[in-house]
Amino acid sequence: MSAWLACDWGTTNVRAWRIEAGRAVASASFPFGVSKIGRGDVPLRLEQDIRPALKAEGLPVLLGGMAGSNLGWLAAPYVDCPADTKAIEKGLVQPADRVWIVPGVRTVGQAHGPDVMRGEEVQIFGAPASTVQTGLFCLPGTHAKWVRVEGGKIIDFVTAMTGELYALLSQHSILATVQDPAEPDGFAAGLAASGEGNALSARLFGLRARQLTGSLAEGQSAGFLSGLLIGSDVASSPRLLGLSDDEPVTLIGDPALCAAYGRALAARGRTCQNIDGEAAALAGLISIIEGIAP
Amino acid sequence: MSAWLACDWGTTNVRAWRIEAGRAVASASFPFGVSKIGRGDVPLRLEQDIRPALKAEGLPVLLGGMAGSNLGWLAAPYVDCPADTKAIEKGLVQPADRVWIVPGVRTVGQAHGPDVMRGEEVQIFGAPASTVQTGLFCLPGTHAKWVRVEGGKIIDFVTAMTGELYALLSQHSILATVQDPAEPDGFAAGLAASGEGNALSARLFGLRARQLTGSLAEGQSAGFLSGLLIGSDVASSPRLLGLSDDEPVTLIGDPALCAAYGRALAARGRTCQNIDGEAAALAGLISIIEGIAP
Structure with missing residues (x-):
């Protein structure tokens, strides 16, 4: 396998690696997520900034994530669930010579409604082979994904706007706070107040009522909001996938955020294992490159 | 009973009436809600703007709502549930000669956590006597209140940030929209997607997924968001009060918003009656004035 450039193109940032002989020999991050650059500027940023920084001029390129969205280079058609690595490799789109874009995945005909992902499928198939065959995955973040995998196929998934709700509420609402969301006592109180994931609109105002009546200690508001x-x-999102409440969970993502989800899972008596999200993205991209250029 | 000035002092606006012989003879609205004026400016606005506009110089004054909060004239202590009209009259605070402020109400020792209201108690006790003795009230708005009344007493209540969530999500989120939230087909689709009020974070992303997959018609996003x-x-807030799902509901508030809630209640097979919020506030304030100056 020759040298490649691989990018995990996010909404906010881009993580890029130069790959040689199946492993990363250089990496860098760029603030060129699709929400941060002009529409259609993916090829420009790739040529002007990312290739030179990684000394990857002229190398073949694999782009995962939002590069394949209508905000990126082009909208790569979604692969339908159930989706395995072969279907994703078959769905690769070539917007230019020696450039491949990973397609996203969508659910079809599920009772909980349609859903879509772009990038998480690379991380799931990049998880260690011992975990990837069957199980429940959770990829926490701005838009958290809960993903059901069976026999190496993504069967079904649901996305929760949990991280975006935290950002909106902590920045713009009556609950606005600049405290630390990892503060453990507030987080535990918020977890306890989350019930079965029902009545969120009412439980959120419970934070305001606790502030006004002095029943939450100073400095605990952000932790409470995060825990809630x-x-x-x-409590509620994985149930939309029809899975039992004792299914173990594989968390993939930012270690601090995975730790917070792990705490919430433990409070419900659920077990989990954590996989670093960046390592999973890299492994998934390398695996696809090996499929293109064995 | 002599002439009075009565104000329903909200977060955004102030509604004021000159009362003579137990009825309103003049009224006006002002953009002086407590979030719109300087801290401590309630007395100033009252003297400089509201009294002159209603030719109410020198009249005794009754202020309900946020005038009694820490953002208003002074923080009037909350009356504890169960709270009836006598307890509220006993809790009136006099910040100046011939000026009375209505106290708010708070829940005590409820499993769903603490909760508070300021102003809604005036509307509830201002509802026609045939409705006010016992039942479930809903006052939709930025912070919707669900209130359980028994034997003329406010027993328990819960607040849902439903209107604020709509504003946040329609202005600042990935779901941002300037469409009409009353669009009926989108509203119906959102209602159908709301389930039992669980997994709201996931169901919200369902709107984004529907947009991306083309499974929601153009122009229906705001209606879907409102309906959801x-x-x-x-579906979920009144259950926190331990009431059965077939309890009839008395809606008090803005007629268009009450109509939207009425549609959501009807979709769940629940019956409701509507009471105009402004009329209820006026009647409640007059009733309290009659208690002060019989």
């Missing part, structure tokens, strides 16, 4: 939102997500 | 949020509120 994550607790509600953990 | 109101449907979730109606």
Whole structure:
């Protein structure tokens, strides 16, 4: 396998690696997520910034994530669930010579409604082979994904706006706070107040009422908000996939965020293992490159 | 009973009436809600703007709502549930000669956590006597209140941030829209997607997924968002009060918003009656004035 450039193109940032002989020999991050650059500027940023920084001029390129969205280079058609690595490799789109874009995945005909992902499928198939065959995955973040995998196929998934709700509420609402969302006592109180993930609109005002009546200690508002939102997500989102409440969970993502989800899962008596999200993205991209250029 | 000035002091606006012989003879609205004026400016606005506009110089004054909050004239202590009209009259605070402020109400020791109201108690006790003795009230708005009344007493209540969530999500989120939230087909689709008021974070992303997959018609996003949020509120918030799902509901508030809640209640097979919120506030304030100056 020759040298490649691989990018995990996010909404906010881009993570890029130069790959040689199946492993990363250089990496860098760029603030060129699709929400941060002009529409259609993916090829420009790739040529002007990312290739030079990684000394990857002229190398073949694999782009995962939002590069394949209508905000990116072009909208790569979604692969339908159930989706395995072969279907994703078959769905690769070539917008230019020696450039491949990974397609997203969508659910079809599920009772909980349609859903879509772009990038998480690379991380799931990049998880260690011992975990990837069957199970429940959770990829926490701005838009948290709960993903059911069976026999190496993504069967079904649901997305929760948990991280975006935290950002909106902590920045723009009556609950606005600049405190630390990882503060453990507030987080635990928020978890306890999340119930079964029902009545979120009412439980959120409960934070305001606690502030006004002095029943939450100073400095605990952000932790409470985080615990309430994550607790509600953990209690209710995976149930939309029809899975039992004792299914173990494989968390893939930012270690601090995975730790918060792990705490919420543990509070419900659920077990989990954590996989670093960046390592999973890299492994998934390398695996696809090996499929293109064995 | 002599002439009075009565104000329903909200977060955004102030509604004021000159009362003579137990009825309103003049009224006006002012953009002086407590979030719109300087801290401590309630007395200033009252003297400089509201009294002159209603030719109410020198009249005794009754202020309900947020005038009694820490953002208003002074923080009037909350009356504890169960609270009836006598307890509220006993809790009136006099910040100046011939000026009375209505106290708010708070829940005590409820499993769903603490909660508070300021102003809604005036509307509830201002509802026609045939409705006010016993029942479930809903006062939709930025912070919707679900209130359980028994034997003329406010027993328990819960607040849902439903209107604020709509504003946040329609202005600042990935679901941002400037469409009409009353668009009926989108509203119906959102209602249908609200389930039992669980998994709201996931169901919200369902709107984004529907947009991306083309499974929601153009122009229906705002209606869907409104239907989803109101449907979730109606399905789950009153359950926190331990009431059965077939309890009839008395809606008090803005007629258009009450109509939307009425549609969500009807979709769940629940019956309701509507009471105009402004008329209820006026009647409640007059009733309190009659208690002060019989």
